[in-house]
Amino acid sequence: MKILLIEDELKLAEFIKKALTEAGFVVDHQADGTSGLACAMINAYDLVILDLMLPSQNGFEVLKNLRNFNNQVPVTIISALSNTEHVVTGLDLGANDYLKKPFEMSELLARVRVWQRQKLAAGNSRLTLLDLEIDVHKRTVKRAGKNIELSNREFLLLELLATQADQVLSKSYLLEKIWNMTFDPGSNVIEVHLYQLRKKLNEGFAHQHIQTVVNRGYTLKST
Incomplete structure (x- = not known):
């Protein structure tokens, strides 16, 4: 929240x-x-x-x-x-x-x-995408039953991607929604947090949930 x-x-x-x-x-x-x-x-x-x-x-x-x-x-x-x-x-x-x-x-x-x-x-507090389980109320994330600890910003980033799964979210959209920043081509705050988020989500797993769409942004695949 x-x-x-x-x-x-x-x-x-x-x-x-x-x-x-x-x-x-x-x-x-x-x-x-x-x-x-x-x-x-x-x-x-x-x-x-x-x-x-x-x-x-x-x-x-x-x-x-x-x-x-x-x-x-x-x-x-x-x-x-x-x-x-x-x-x-x-x-x-x-x-x-x-x-x-x-x-x-x-x-x-x-x-x-x-x-x-x-x-x-007013909405669904639990999101399930393949082997990924997100509980928005408890602020917990599991992958294949394994608990994953995220920072507040990492969780908000994952929640935003998950609630709009399969849609491509631009870097400027993510910056605005989570950091209240207007688009700055020189800022790498999204890349840094996505790197950490992906690292935590993918440790021990081959499948990448979050994918980069070149020149467009990022998406979390539900299938």
Whole structure:
């Protein structure tokens, strides 16, 4: 699951990002409202965690603009503005959840897992392609019954390829979806992660699941 954190308190943001990353989520961070809104509009996220007291435009404005542009990404507000009026305003503007600061990290993680379960309930949490088994909920990967340990980015890359099996995904598409990067011919981030992913998937096996399509991109074959 991919999360956007919009929080201007950098120490708190680092703490939240570290906890979410260790829990297996991929997290991007923006420190002001304008940058956060732009990031949310041009990238696909499963959840936005939004502070209210932000520079450039506050969290209420970010939320209102998101919904005005018909962006329905789930939003969890985290804020020290904790009176009933602020909570009601946030929910009325389209927030899905409101967590008052200060909060225990365990509670935030529990609320994030609620959205993860809802996302998985809307689709199939298990993907099977030949001898490859991917459990999106548990974030586990097996090949012919053998457990394969992947990093967060490697797992997200495999999940993206698997959910669009047999389709050719371009390098620019993968960069945009996973790293929020515009296409840079000089970047080798995709090649590096694919090399590591292939190495882990193929150790002890002859068949290559992930194939390179010259001048087009990459595909994961289902047959």
